[in-house]
Amino acid sequence: MNEKHRHWRVSVETSGEQIVAIEPEMLAGREISEADEDAIRTAAHHLLAFIGDPAPQPNLEVHPDDRAVDRFASAMKAKLAQKRDEGRSGWNDKEDCSQLFLSQLLREHVEKGDPIDVGNFAMMLHQREERIASLLETLQGE
Template sequence: MKRNRSKRPATPESSMDSLGARIPAAQRLQFAAISEKRVKPQLAVHIDDIAVDKLSGAMKAKLAKCRKEGKFGWDSPLQCSGERLAGLLGESLVKGDPVDIANFAAMLHSRGISHQVIAEQALHAMLRGSRLQHLLRITQGDELRRAVRGMTAMLVNDEWAEHVSKDPDAMALEAAITELHNDLAEANEILAEDAKTITGDRG
């Protein structure tokens, strides 16, 4: 008749960790080589992957914002043609926002639009955008020059009066001149009162 042998509970002295601490280094290496559980070395994240992950996060955030604003339909040829998407890519290049550029590039890539269509339509949009930006700068410059000429003429004729200009630089200049004009008028009033006090003229 077999005796029932009770299993002794594992103690710190009999654990695998304590056993590994007592066996020679050569045997530990041998055990590690035949072990089923291999420890894989952690590979360093490449800077390329970091840049892509950072950009993709910004892209998703921008697309989510656009969806909240009611913008959609880029994936439907009936609502947005490939030519239109390529044109938007060209316009975003002129504006210089890399997140917008990447989003339109992702849409074009997802739709499988040919490189030739993208190149042609994006180039046309870039040229249109460049011309419009140039005309806008000329128009803004003309507005500023007209406003400055008008202010100069009023100051020369000593007939300063506030007028509203749409150009922000002209508005800032107008505000500065108005402040100086008011300060000068206040200073003249103080000098006139002091002069009356000195001469005793209360008239």
């Protein structure tokens, strides 16, 4: 990062209440509502316009599916960051982390009931262009 721009902060507020604050290596805020998402999106477009970026006008009529995927992806990223901080890594290394192992973890986390973990394991397999191993394959092991 350019030393000149090392310390910066963007904060979005509505009616004097902070929705979100973003700094290098930090994201803070409250649980985001649909109205908050609209405010953040509008603020981002105004920031881009301020520097002359010909950004499209915000579409405040975002489909609920797209909103849900954005919120889910945000929760997935937060969980991945937490696990990285705990020393977890290597899902993208097929030599150290097999398709079968990721599939087993995905199935275990289905039983645990955390959709964020399940989504992250599904993302890992998807990005490796692999399928979820069948239950029989996971039971038979490697």
